[in-house]
Amino acid sequence: MQSLVCILSYLTAVKAGSHSLMVFATYIAGQTQFPEFTLVLMLDDVEVMYYDSVSLKAVHRSQSNSSDDNGAGSIFSDIYDIMKDRTFYLKDHQNCTDGLHVYQKRVGCELLDNDQPGLFLSWDAFNGQNTEEFTFDVVKRTMQINLPWMRIKGMAQMEWLHVKFLYEHVYHPVCMKTLRAFLEKEKNTVMRKLKPKVRLFRKPLTDSQGLQISCLATGFYPRHINLTLFRDGQPVDDDQITGGEILPNGDGTYQMRKSLVISEEELHDTYYKCTANYLNLDNKLDIAFDEDLEKSDFGSSALSIIISVLVLMCAAVLIITALIKWRKRRAAGPGSSSSHQSGYSSTSTSEQETT
Numbered sequence: 464m465q466s467l468v469c470i471l472s473y474l475t476a477v478k479a480g481s482h483s484l485m486v487f488a489t490y491i492a493g494q495t496q497f498p499e500f501t502l503v504l505m506l507d508d509v510e511v512m513y514y515d516s517v518s519l520k521a522v523h524r525s526q527s528n529s530s531d532d533n534g535a536g537s538i539f540s541d542i543y544d545i546m547k548d549r550t551f552y553l554k555d556h557q558n559c560t561d562g563l564h565v566y567q568k569r570v571g572c573e574l575l576d577n578d579q580p581g582l583f584l585s586w587d588a589f590n591g592q593n594t595e596e597f598t599f600d601v602v603k604r605t606m607q608i609n610l611p612w613m614r615i616k617g618m619a620q621m622e623w624l625h626v627k628f629l630y631e632h633v634y635h636p637v638c639m640k641t642l643r644a645f646l647e648k649e650k651n652t653v654m655r656k657l658k659p660k661v662r663l664f665r666k667p668l669t670d671s672q673g674l675q676i677s678c679l680a681t682g683f684y685p686r687h688i689n690l691t692l693f694r695d696g697q698p699v700d701d702d703q704i705t706g707g708e709i710l711p712n713g714d715g716t717y718q719m720r721k722s723l724v725i726s727e728e729e730l731h732d733t734y735y736k737c738t739a740n741y742l743n744l745d746n747k748l749d750i751a752f753d754e755d756l757e758k759s760d761f762g763s764s765a766l767s768i769i770i771s772v773l774v775l776m777c778a779a780v781l782i783i784t785a786l787i788k789w790r791k792r793r794a795a796g797p798g799s800s801s802s803h804q805s806g807y808s809s810t811s812t813s814e815q816e817t818t
Contacts, residue, residue: 486542493562508686511525659688659741660681687741691738
């Protein structure tokens with residue numbers, strides 16, 4: 464669960480228009496139902512590769528990317544060995560028992576929206592506490608470190624210079640090269656731009672006399688969007704709003720919902736609207752809604768659906784009734800048909816005679 468929170472929080476933090484390639488790895492020491500070691504490689508919010516700790520191989524999610532995985536498998540195996548060694552060292556350093564212990568790592572690089580290399584980032588945590596936060600700026604050639612691993616181990620100055628050299632001339636260039644390669648292969652996925660469908664609707668609350676006004680934006684990609692509820696032209700304070708999280712849809716797009724609870728009187732006396740600014744379109748999408756909530760009410764849509772279903776049911780009953788009558792007439796046989804025809808002719812003849 465902590466790994467998932469870490470992934471989602473980082474993906475939210477990536478700037479619009481930029482791209483990232485990140486490894487998210489977890490090592491677990493102790494008896495558990497989960498694998499000892501898990502690792503996924505994410506291009507933005509798309510999983511492009513994972514490490515199979517059983518076969519000790521890197522596996523591509525896309526068949527088109529299934530080549531050249533030997534190098535990735537070796538790197539992932541090295542990460543596994545490093546995390547395992549650090550876990551046992553930290554257990555001893557912190558006088559931990561033989562219970563369950565979790566070591567997590569996030570490491571990768573960014574490509575800015577101007578196609579320039581961004582930061583190289585590394586983050587480590589042991590049992591939920593940070594053990595290393597590392598940022599390398601290739602442009603400024605500077606490094607920022609908080610609670611570093613080398614401080615725990617007492618790394619000497621020469622070792623420190625060696626680490627800096629590796630990050631500047633090995634790790635960062637390799638990461639950027641890999642990021643650009645995956646970006647080229649997955650550009651139809653990570654570079655697609657889908658506008659959101661935005662809707663303002665109301666829903667009565669069963670446990671009170673109030674109403675819930677909700678603004679929903681869904682079906683957009685990438686995940687960067689601003690959604691704002693307005694009351695009489697002024698933005699509603701965040702402490703009055705529920706929701707606001709970006710959540711995934713099943714088709715790879717995203718949705719965001721913001722809701723506000725109001726009274727029945729406020730609905731008639733106050734003007735509400737919803738505005739969506741979509742950040743990754745060339746021309747920003749700005750959709751504003753009037754207070755005509757009845758037209759946007761999900762309840763109205765539900766009523767339309769119910770009416771449509773009733774109409775279809777009536778049509779089905781009529782069709783079935785007609786089919787039953789047709790089958791009965793067919794089962795009655797030719798004789799019955801002749802008698803009907805004879806009676807009709809006789810009646811017609813008598814009518815003619817009378818005339």
